[in-house]
Amino acid sequence: MKIAMVGSGYVGLVSGACFADFGHDVVCIDKDQSKIDRLHDGIMPIYEPGLAELVGANVRAGRLTFTTSLAEGIKDADAIFIAVGTPSRRGDGHADLTFVYAVAKEIGENLANDAVVVTKSTVPVGTGDEVERILKDSGTSHKFSVVSNPEFLREGAAIGDFKRPDRIVIGAEDDFGREVMSAVYRPLFLNESPILFTGRRTSELIKYAANAFLATKITFINEMADLCEKVGADVQDVSRGIGMDGRIGAKFLHAGPGYGGSCFPKDTLALLKTAEDYDSPTRIVEAVVKVNDTRKRAMGRKVLDALGGADKARGKKVALLGLTFKPNTDDMRDSPAIAVAQTLTDAGVEVAAFDPEGMELAAPLMPEVTMVEEPYAAIKDADAIAIVTEWDAFRALDLGRVKELAKAPVLVDLRNIYRPDEVRAAGFEYSSIGRN
Numbered sequence: 333m334k335i336a337m338v339g340s341g342y343v344g345l346v347s348g349a350c351f352a353d354f355g356h357d358v359v360c361i362d363k364d365q366s367k368i369d370r371l372h373d374g375i376m377p378i379y380e381p382g383l384a385e386l387v388g389a390n391v392r393a394g395r396l397t398f399t400t401s402l403a404e405g406i407k408d409a410d411a412i413f414i415a416v417g418t419p420s421r422r423g424d425g426h427a428d429l430t431f432v433y434a435v436a437k438e439i440g441e442n443l444a445n446d447a448v449v450v451t452k453s454t455v456p457v458g459t460g461d462e463v464e465r466i467l468k469d470s471g472t473s474h475k476f477s478v479v480s481n482p483e484f485l486r487e488g489a490a491i492g493d494f495k496r497p498d499r500i501v502i503g504a505e506d507d508f509g510r511e512v513m514s515a516v517y518r519p520l521f522l523n524e525s526p527i528l529f530t531g532r533r534t535s536e537l538i539k540y541a542a543n544a545f546l547a548t549k550i551t552f553i554n555e556m557a558d559l560c561e562k563v564g565a566d567v568q569d570v571s572r573g574i575g576m577d578g579r580i581g582a583k584f585l586h587a588g589p590g591y592g593g594s595c596f597p598k599d600t601l602a603l604l605k606t607a608e609d610y611d612s613p614t615r616i617v618e619a620v621v622k623v624n625d626t627r628k629r630a631m632g633r634k635v636l637d638a639l640g641g642a643d644k645a646r647g648k649k650v651a652l653l654g655l656t657f658k659p660n661t662d663d664m665r666d667s668p669a670i671a672v673a674q675t676l677t678d679a680g681v682e683v684a685a686f687d688p689e690g691m692e693l694a695a696p697l698m699p700e701v702t703m704v705e706e707p708y709a710a711i712k713d714a715d716a717i718a719i720v721t722e723w724d725a726f727r728a729l730d731l732g733r734v735k736e737l738a739k740a741p742v743l744v745d746l747r748n749i750y751r752p753d754e755v756r757a758a759g760f761e762y763s764s765i766g767r768n
């Protein structure tokens with residue numbers, strides 16, 4: 333099969349490289365000349381474990397190429413994927429579909445053969461209908477079908493998620509669309525990955541419903557964690573105790589500083605907008621968005637409490653370990669660390685931070701924070717150390733050395749990666765999430 337991937341960002345590049353690895357002939361297209369130049373040189377635009385190797389291997393095998401020309405890239409393609417960004421529109425939270433529609437128009441104007449056009453970008457219900465209208469209006473004489481095929485890739489684990497998915501969702505309205513998509517995913521089909529065929533609008537909604545549900549699950553356990561702290565219970569055990577119930581499931585019940593990233597914050601907001609437009613409120617999701625937003629600053633206040641309260645914090649120093657919204661990514665989008673850092677600097681605290689991959693993108697988002705080269709440089713002379721992201725590098729800190737370097741042995745663990753008894757036995761004042 334010949335596949336064109338329009339948009340060589342996170343989703344496009346991972347999907348393109350994985351499709352090539354299945355044996356398909358893939359062209360990744362992007363308007364950004366410097367991005368394409370760097371990809372030709374083997375330089376990835378994002379940090380994702382295993383991606384550079386996968387891209388390199390498939391380029392060398394001649395199955396993966398890059399171009400800035402959409403017309404060139406889509407020539408002879410059986411399936412043309414639209415994998416461009418759908419950021420939150422400034423002001424109202426609606427998904428901004430400018431890029432998706434511009435690409436659809438360009439595809440229509442340049443279509444040189446029959447093809448299936450697939451929206452992989454996360455798009456609100458009805459976007460496929462609009463893409464279909466745009467293609468029709470372009471006056472193309474070729475047969476086409478517009479299909480929805482949402483991605484469920486987690487940053488940091490995207491290649492594994494693509495190759496061993498829990499399910500593949502395909503929203504198609506005709507046999508042409510279903511047949512081409514079956515051929516595209518045949519390698520996974522043979523692997524017995526479940527493929528769910530639905531209508532196009534249903535498929536579009538599945539993506540939002542999945543992310544909103546996961547965001548709800550996280551927010552639920554985060555509120556339980558707060559309650560645990562008040563009543564003297566342990567949220568880790570609560571998670572285990574409810575997660576063993578097969579109806580609930582153990583995953584996404586890890587309490588923390590609130591969800592961030594490129595998907596949950598933006599997709600929950602976009603779902604609220606769709607619900608509003610269709611006069612069908614989703615009040616649970618409304619509450620989730622509000623609770624998660626307020627939680628991030630509350631985490632900053634938790635660190636201030638560890639310093640003895642906001643009024644005593646001015647002039648003190650805090651070491652922030654971890655800045656990205658989760659480990660194994662350099663992504664800072666909606667990371668809780670931004671609100672934590674802001675709350676601290678607002679209170680006059682001096683903040684030194686270290687993150688294994690995220691400092692370059694973090695620096696402009698927290699101009700008052702000093703970025704340092706390694707964790708112990710941040711810890712030196714700190715009045716408190718706060719773990720904000722659960723990178724492996726922070727799981728086995730040399731507590732003896734930490735105690736020596738820090739001004740005070742105060743550890744705030746916003747990801748519960750340490751055991752309270754062990755850290756306290758090492759002489760630390762320790763606070764974490766949902767554990768007394």
Ligand code: UDX
Pocket residue numbers: 483484485486487488543546550583584585586587588589590591592593594595596657658
């Ligand atoms: C998510 C979805 O998992 C993926 O299917 C979708 O397509 C894109 O959005 P991603 O944003 O990469 O993926 O990260 P994910 O691992 O889902 O974590 C999202 C946020 O939730 C992170 O901030 C993470 O720290 C937080 N989280 C996750 C928790 O706080 N607790 C958990 O138990 C799980």
